[in-house]
Amino acid sequence: MASIQPKLSPAIQTYIDKGLFDRLPVSFSAFCFDQMKDWDLLFPNERRYFERLFDLLDRSGQPEVDRLFEPMRAAETQLGVNEKTWPKRQFTLDQVDFLNRNPHYPEWRAAVSTVFGKIDPLLDAEIARKGKPRLVVVISPADIPTGPDRMWLRIANRGKRVAIQQPENVEDFVPLLLTGLAHSQSAPSLAETYAGGSAPYDAWVVEAGDRLAGTAGKAVHCSYTRLDTYRKRLMTEVNRMVGSAEIRGPRQLSEHLKHMKVTASEADIARDAIMAEFTRATLLSGNGTLLINNTFVEWATVQAIRRARPSVTVVGFGVRNKVKPFSSLLIYADQAESNPIPTQTDTLGTYVDLEVFYQYILQEFEKYAEYRRNTVYLFVGEGMDELLAIGPADFPLLQASASLTLPTVHADCAKWLGLA
Amino acid sequence: MFTLTKRQFVKLAGLSIANRVVPGYLRAEPARDASSSNKVIIVTFGGGVRYAETFAPDGLHNIPRLMELRPGGQFFKSCVNAGVLSHFNSTASILTGNWQRVDDFGFQPPASPTLFEYYRKGAGAGPTDAWAIATNKSFSTMGWGAGSDFGQPYGANVILPKQLLLEATQDIVKKRTDQGLASRENVLRQLENILNEGYEGVGWTVFKAGRQLDKHIRETLIHALTEYINGPEAPTSGDELTFFIAREVMREFSPRLMLVNFWDMDVAHWGSYSLYLQAITKTDRLTGMLWDEVQSNPHYKDKTTVLVLPELGRDGDVNAANGFLNHRSGDPSCRNMWMLALGAGVPKGETDRPVHHVDVAATAAALLGVKSGEMAGRPMRELLL
Numbered sequence: 131m132a133s134i135q136p137k138l139s140p141a142i143q144t145y146i147d148k149g150l151f152d153r154l155p156v157s158f159s160a161f162c163f164d165q166m167k168d169w170d171l172l173f174p175n176e177r178r179y180f181e182r183l184f185d186l187l188d189r190s191g192q193p194e195v196d197r198l199f200e201p202m203r204a205a206e207t208q209l210g211v212n213e214k215t216w217p218k219r220q221f222t223l224d225q226v227d228f229l230n231r232n233p234h235y236p237e238w239r240a241a242v243s244t245v246f247g248k249i250d251p252l253l254d255a256e257i258a259r260k261g262k263p264r265l266v267v268v269i270s271p272a273d274i275p276t277g278p279d280r281m282w283l284r285i286a287n288r289g290k291r292v293a294i295q296q297p298e299n300v301e302d303f304v305p306l307l308l309t310g311l312a313h314s315q316s317a318p319s320l321a322e323t324y325a326g327g328s329a330p331y332d333a334w335v336v337e338a339g340d341r342l343a344g345t346a347g348k349a350v351h352c353s354y355t356r357l358d359t360y361r362k363r364l365m366t367e368v369n370r371m372v373g374s375a376e377i378r379g380p381r382q383l384s385e386h387l388k389h390m391k392v393t394a395s396e397a398d399i400a401r402d403a404i405m406a407e408f409t410r411a412t413l414l415s416g417n418g419t420l421l422i423n424n425t426f427v428e429w430a431t432v433q434a435i436r437r438a439r440p441s442v443t444v445v446g447f448g449v450r451n452k453v454k455p456f457s458s459l460l461i462y463a464d465q466a467e468s469n470p471i472p473t474q475t476d477t478l479g480t481y482v483d484l485e486v487f488y489q490y491i492l493q494e495f496e497k498y499a500e501y502r503r504n505t506v507y508l509f510v511g512e513g514m515d516e517l518l519a520i521g522p523a524d525f526p527l528l529q530a531s532a533s534l535t536l537p538t539v540h541a542d543c544a545k546w547l548g549l550a
Numbered sequence: 551m552f553t554l555t556k557r558q559f560v561k562l563a564g565l566s567i568a569n570r571v572v573p574g575y576l577r578a579e580p581a582r583d584a585s586s587s588n589k590v591i592i593v594t595f596g597g598g599v600r601y602a603e604t605f606a607p608d609g610l611h612n613i614p615r616l617m618e619l620r621p622g623g624q625f626f627k628s629c630v631n632a633g634v635l636s637h638f639n640s641t642a643s644i645l646t647g648n649w650q651r652v653d654d655f656g657f658q659p660p661a662s663p664t665l666f667e668y669y670r671k672g673a674g675a676g677p678t679d680a681w682a683i684a685t686n687k688s689f690s691t692m693g694w695g696a697g698s699d700f701g702q703p704y705g706a707n708v709i710l711p712k713q714l715l716l717e718a719t720q721d722i723v724k725k726r727t728d729q730g731l732a733s734r735e736n737v738l739r740q741l742e743n744i745l746n747e748g749y750e751g752v753g754w755t756v757f758k759a760g761r762q763l764d765k766h767i768r769e770t771l772i773h774a775l776t777e778y779i780n781g782p783e784a785p786t787s788g789d790e791l792t793f794f795i796a797r798e799v800m801r802e803f804s805p806r807l808m809l810v811n812f813w814d815m816d817v818a819h820w821g822s823y824s825l826y827l828q829a830i831t832k833t834d835r836l837t838g839m840l841w842d843e844v845q846s847n848p849h850y851k852d853k854t855t856v857l858v859l860p861e862l863g864r865d866g867d868v869n870a871a872n873g874f875l876n877h878r879s880g881d882p883s884c885r886n887m888w889m890l891a892l893g894a895g896v897p898k899g900e901t902d903r904p905v906h907h908v909d910v911a912a913t914a915a916a917l918l919g920v921k922s923g924e925m926a927g928r929p930m931r932e933l934l935l
Contacts, residue, residue, distance in 0.1 A: 231634055231651040236880050373720075418821030418875065425821030425875075432872065450822065455786035456719045456731040459712070461820075468723045469731045482824035490873055 138169050139177060145184045153195065154187070155202040156216050157209075157225075157238070158245070164221035171407040173331050173438040182253055198248055205241035208234040223385060254499035263546050264505040265320065266495060268445045269304060270484055271338075271512055273477045278516035280481075282509045284489040289507070289520030293533035300513045306536035307510060308345050308444065310544070320540070322347025323549050324442040331404070334440040336430045338423035338448025349442070350405065351398075352430050354423040357409065360396040361420055362464060364413055368420075369462040387414050408433065421461060423448045424480065428487045432494045439500045442547065445491065447484055452476040492520070506546055508539070587853050588894065589806045590914045591844070593837050594641060595830075595860040596685060597816025598877045598884075602867075603830055604860070605888050612830045615838030616858070616890060623892035624932050625900035631862050631885050631907045635877050638688050640861045640907065641811060645682075646695055647911030647925030656688025660695035663923055665911040667700035669807050672920030677757035678767070678803040680706040683796045685788055685813030687713050690753035692809075697923070705755070709771075711795050712788025712813065713752040717744050738779040742772060766802065774798035789814040789829075793836040797843050804849035807918060811861070812836060818864060818874050826874060841892060852894055855917050855933065857910060859889040891933050905930050 151159040302312040309317040325333035325348040333349035340355045392400040399405045418425035457469035495501045506521035519527040526542045544550040603609040633649035642650040642660040652658040666680040694705030718740035749756050778794040789812045796810045815829035844850040866883030867873045908927030915922040916929040
């Protein structure tokens with residue numbers, strides 16, 4: 131199969147023209163090529179990463195590059211990589227299958243880890259030099275049936291529980307936290323203010339419902355609820371294709387669904403091509419994101435961190451519904467329609483689900499140099515009189531000895547971000 | 551008076567002492583005789599489960615029945631899946647004794663003969679003497695492998711209860727009948743209708759065994775469906791139907807070799823930790839109920855070895871792609887599992903000695919007293935005393 135030359139940045143194109151890619155192990159260059167092939171749909175952070183990566187390899191001498199990739203070349207020999215099994219610059223389902231079923235796949239994975247274990251610290255050092263304060267707020271719904279002492283148990287030892295004074299009206303809890311004022315006073319939120327003065331995709335609001343929509347402003351807003359029409363179209367299509375046996379397996383199905391982009395009539399997010407593709411990929415990268423609101427929120431957040439590296443991230447979880455008897459087997463069917471039994475929420479199940487997701491989200495942020503030593507994390511339960519703060523020692527909340535008002539928490543966050 | 555020669559005396563004394571001082575597995579006893587009535591049931595926690603949610607200290611509360619059974623069996627603390635971490639390949643490796651690297655979605659049969667074939671050919675067993683009761687549709691090709699000397703004539707009956715349930719619920723939703731899925735009677739009627747149309751539609755393989763026996767099989771399956779629908783705990787999941795069918799098959803045909811592959815815990819892919827935990831507890835309960843059947847059924851009691859093990863693990867919480875949701879990282883949480891052996895001739899105890907998934911088929915063949923062909927796995931000496 132002839133490889134198609136994608137449109138790349140001039141810098142990357144120069145490296146290709148200089149033959150840099152041809153000097154790298156074929157599985158590595160093919161993987162990078164595959165990742166870069168939709169260059170226009172990559173986030174600015176992803177483009178910068180590839181430019182930095184290939185600039186680093188280009189600057190390094192060939193003997194040094196050869197030494198770096200020696201484990202990968204050895205692993206490729208073990209795998210049996212040759213022109214037939216792995217044509218140059220090709221990374222299709224055939225290669226994925228070839229890797230997965232190869233007895234030496236673990237050795238190849240280990241070699242990839244070794245290579246990135248050497249490259250990443252060099253790239254990270256550059257990132258760390260340009261560090262800036264960042265903020266992550268993770269909000270759990272008011273319906274969680276437990277007190278704050280049973281919240282965030284997997285990560286509580288990483289930070290400090292801070293006492294919070296309850297607002298008179300619980301409806302004002304989130305607005306006071308995010309804007310510093312009550313809902314009726316309609317002030318701009320931290321994400322909105324930050325997004326107004328920063329590069330695109332630097333502030334995100336990801337939520338299960340849509341009540342944070344008004345706090346997003348120019349920030350990216352990703353809502354499970356607002357993707358309802360698109361989700362149902364995808365589910366119907368998956369159901370149809372699986373039922374009609376047109377598709378050989380899940381990977382082939384996923385390939386087919388790559389063409390099912392969100393339309394402008396389905397969601398506002400479609401107006402931005404990068405976000406439209408992000409949404410499609412997020413919803414189709416695992417069953418759960420189509421089916422369960424909080425799985426979507428977690429995975430969309432993880433993907434945003436990996437791909438866009440936002441400076442301000444607000445995450446709003448919701449309550450998951452109980453699965454209904456029998457109809458839950460039909461995973462791509464609309465549960466409300468397929469079973470006359472009334473839909474019920476599962477608040478206890480939601481609590482258990484979220485305890486794991488808090489950990490996964492925190493871990494994902496901390497994998498990247500952008501967030502180390504300069505990020506404040508607030509884990510908040512709506513209506514709870516305690517939050518969990520994790521961050522550098524100089525963040526004021528970590529020194530608090532008395533209970534704080536939500537406007538005080540907001541003011542500290544704004545100051546941390548340089549917005550005050 | 552009975553006298554012994556010196557040679558006879560030394561021989562008997564040696565054996566008698568050996569029984570007390572030498573571990574049984576070092577005595578290298580031969581495989582049991584194929585004409586014996588030993589039975590083997592392999593129960594897999596299909597879909598994948600981690601040590602963390604089962605036999606790790608924090609997971610024990612999810613598996614009360616296994617915890618209750620563990621002291622009476624042999625617990626292998628380390629049972630490793632060193633193969634491809636997909637469902638079909640993992641179970642096929644357990645059943646063939648060789649690491650399988652075939653198509654993940656059941657478009658190819660296992661690349662080598664299965665335990666079912668070795669057993670049926672070796673013991674001259676009939677078509678109702680080996681069953682695979684599984685879940686995933688891809689498992690429809692799990693009954694026999696690609697080996698030319700064996701194959702379909704010696705394969706297992708493959709029953710996929712969840713596929714039947716899936717078809718039935720789909721039909722009910724399509725037809726929009728009164729009460730729809732809220733009526734268990736609707737579900738039963740539809741299950742029966744599909745079954746009466748033929749097994750092939752739901753991916754099952756049930757060997758033709760003569761009109762009388764075919765009728766018997768069909769009645770057995772229908773009876774299992776009725777029990778399921780009218781079960782006192784109002785069961786609704788695919789795994790519960792798997793249990794009811796497995797139990798009915800045991801009661802009616804007493805097969806000597808069965809695979810029971812539970813699957814509900816693969817709900818973990820949905821990203822709900824609580825649903826995943828509930829599924830583990832349900833599988834634990836159903837495994838316990840299967841053991842209860844072994845104990846109460848005279849065809850099984852004291853002559854059956856039950857081997858319980860996870861098909862694969864799931865990704866670890868730390869540094870993985872997305873933790874429990876997936877099973878593709880190849881990290882220790884994905885590969886390192888456990889196995890619990892229970893029943894006839896199984897010495898009580900536990901061992902740190904690592905065993906592998908491919909050892910299961912070799913062990914089961916030895917327990918059944920049949921010769922297996924070339925296998926990467928080796929019999930677990932702890933179970934062949």
